[in-house]
Amino acid sequence: MIVLGVAGSLRQASYSRKLLRAAGRMLPPGVDFVEYDALKQIPPFDEDDEPEPGDAVEKWRDALAGADAIVFATPEYNASIPGALKNAIDWASRPFDDTVLRNKPVAVIGASTGMFGAVWSQAELRKVLGAAGARVIDRELLVAAAHEAFDEADELEDHDLRLELDGILVELLDNVRRRVAA
């Protein structure tokens, strides 16, 4: 089983990337965690470019199509989703009736240095992914004060947050197994 991880921030040392990797390490044996790290290469969505979207978009779509499930870890910019992440989902959502996201189990988690842990961007990302046809886990992980949330090994310090994250991942993988069994 392959779980694709996508960090919404482009910054290499971002907290959302740190959170994403912490989630990847929590996945059980037998699950391969693959991090997608080329959001910056994806051009702005343009319907005129759809016939030949280019390598970056093809690789992004292939990465999504090849994954059994996806974890998105997002920061929050101006109470919403980073533009590069939204842009990538817009590319992935086309054509709507045959998108690589259709019925794909996805989970959304997030981190911010503020008090609310990217709560709004997570809600918006769940909405966007649902509109793109994905099977969105109806849970959130609010990592607030992200600059203080990780220990020296980059693990979440807060025990309850680790439990919540584990629960989200269990639900995500359960949805994959249910899909395979059907």
Next chain:
Amino acid sequence: MSVTDVEISTAGLPVGTWRLDPTHSSASFAVKHMGVATFRGRFEKFDATLTVEDESAELVGTVDTSSIVVKDQNLQAHLGAPDFFDTERYPELTFRSTSLRREGDELIVDGELTVKGNTRPVESRGEIAGPAVTLGDVTKLGITLEAIVDRTEFGLNWNAPLPKGGFAVANDVKLVVELELIHA
């Protein structure tokens, strides 16, 4: 209308097994949109059977949820996705009556509707016409039924808030079936 020799049950219904003529039947829904207009859609593939015996009657129906048809291709894809009917996991919605009774031309059917794994009681009312002998000596029966259900009771919770209050799609949905049934 031609008179038939079909027996009538104690509930006033024509005895026999009545199978769907899909070409001349429809299954559709209507929901208030933007608080002002009525949006309609339909399902292309569905089946229904009415079984009437002397002392009992049952109407059962199934709908292929992936056969939903609306005028916009993108909306149609969204309606099939997990946000709405989740056709991958729930390829059918089903109805099974718990009681049928006829009062003149009026038909009252209570039953249980199952959508997305959620089963809820539904009351429907409509009209019944026939039986009548039609082309080729085929005996037919016409049934129209309407019911109003709260879609959120069936796990269809998607909505979008409007800028000045209210929501894009109402929770109450009118279900309408128009069935032409053939005496088996």
